[in-house]
Amino acid sequence: MNIxxxxxxNSKNEDVSLKTxxxxxxxxxxxxxxxxxxxxxxxxxxxxxxFNQKGFEILDIPxxxxxxxxxxxxxEIHEFxxxxxxxxxxxMKKSDVNGENxxxxxxxxxxxxGFEGFGKGVKAIAMNTMLKKIDKxxxxxxxxxxxxxxxxxxxxxxVVARFEPIVDMKKVEEEVAKLI
Numbered sequence: 001m002n003i004x005x006x007x008x009x010n011s012k013n014e015d016v017s018l019k020t021x022x023x024x025x026x027x028x029x030x031x032x033x034x035x036x037x038x039x040x041x042x043x044x045x046x047x048x049x050x051f052n053q054k055g056f057e058i059l060d061i062p063x064x065x066x067x068x069x070x071x072x073x074x075x076e077i078h079e080f081x082x083x084x085x086x087x088x089x090x091x092m093k094k095s096d097v098n099g100e101n102x103x104x105x106x107x108x109x110x111x112x113x114g115f116e117g118f119g120k121g122v123k124a125i126a127m128n129t130m131l132k133k134i135d136k137x138x139x140x141x142x143x144x145x146x147x148x149x150x151x152x153x154x155x156x157x158x159v160v161a162r163f164e165p166i167v168d169m170k171k172v173e174e175e176v177a178k179l180i
Contacts, residue, residue, distance in 0.1 A: 002157045006105040008061065009093040011074040016092065018105070021057050023155050025179045027172070028059045028109060030097045032069040032147035033080045040148050041085035043169035047176060048089045054180045055155070058089035061106075063097050066147050070094060097144040106144065109151045113162035114142035123166040154179050 003026075007017045018026075027047075032038060048058050062077045064070040070077060074093055081087040097106040117139065118124035131138040131145055138145060148165040152175055160179070163172050 001108070003105075003108065003153055003159065004157050006108060008059070008095070008103060008105055011078050011091055011093055013093060016090070021059070021153075022157065024055045024057050025051070025155055025176060026057050026059060026153040027176065028105070028151045028153065029061065030063040030106070030144055030147060030149055031060050031081075032063065032066065033072060033077055034069040035066070035147040037146070037148040037165045038069075040165075040169060041081055041087055043173075044089070045085055045087050047169070047173050048087075050173075051176060051180050052089075056176060056180060060087070060089055060091040061097070061103070062091070062094040063144075063147065064094060065096055065098055065144075069147060097149075109159055109162075110142040110144070112159035113151060115139070115145060115164075116162070118164050118166055121166075127164075127166060152176065152179070 004019045004022050007015045010016050029044065044058055048056065062070045072080065077094060078091050081091060095103045097103065118127045127146065146165050150163040150172060151159055152161040152163070154160050161175055
């Protein structure tokens with residue numbers, strides 16, 4: 001089984017086979033419109049514009065599982081992203097990334113690249129402190145911890161990296177550039 005065996009629903013509730021992205025570098029992101037990390041949309045769009053013509057795609061999957069930070073409809077989410085951040089990359093249907101209703105795609109991604117921690121620094125301490133209150137065992141499972149977790153997939157469909165939300169977007173861009 002590989003990433004091309006999966007499909008997701010777009011914002012119009014139509015199936016999108018990931019085979020559509022075969023041969024491309026892909027960044028799969030669970031997003032939110034009302035999160036402290038939401039300004040990452042600006043960086044995501046910049047990276048998309050820089051590398052899209054070279055075979056790079058972003059798969060934006062809004063998720064409302066983290067503090068209810070994506071309460072709108074798919075249409076409202078799309079309008080917010082296009083008006084506020086001028087996003088042009090594909091946006092999928094709002095979906096769960098953890099739990100019994102999680103998209104099979106995210107179950108696969110988490111099986112390929114589990115949680116490895118937040119690293120060091122103020123943001124890492126803040127995330128660790130917050131998550132301990134939600135799930136005392138959060139460090140020991142591969143679940144998505146928060147909005148804007150990113151998975152990088154190479155042109156052969158291999159999941160090569162997982163970036164937690166606090167990772168600097170310059171680091172994400174550097175890793176994408178290596179695969180282009």
